[in-house]
Amino acid sequence: MGAPADRRYITTHEWHKLDGDVCTIGISRFAADELTDVTYVSLPAVGAEVVANQPFGEIESVKATSDLNSGVSGVVTEINGRLENSPELVNDDPFGEGWMIKLKVSDPAALDALLTAEAYEAQLGG
Helix, strand or coil: CCCCCCCEECCCCEEEEEECCEEEEEECHHHHHHHCCEEEEECCCCCCEECCCCEEEEEEECCCEEEEECCCCEEEEEECCHHHHCCCHHHHCCCCCCCCEEEEECCHHHHHHCECHHHHHHHCCC
16 A cells, blocks of 8 residues: 555544644545545634544545544644645545645644554555
């Protein structure tokens, strides 16, 4: 699957990349491929509070609508506004241009409890 080793993952296929106390969150290539063509992404407003293991938004595709989850708690500092008009970025580049939100994390050490890339791929059966 090629999950980048510079981030952490949760079993619902979201990745988390920490830079200082700001965590960027998106979905994995596996999830993007399973969804097929992403048609819409619903994200929270800047300033919204995100709670670990609770949905913060939704992603819609031609196949399904799924919750977007975070493995950490924090406050939204930025959303990827490009997804409003170009949701296909999630399919094209899920680990880059298809990121979804950035959070100011309340406890950066909480990421240590999330899956490593190796553990994430192992739970996929890879």
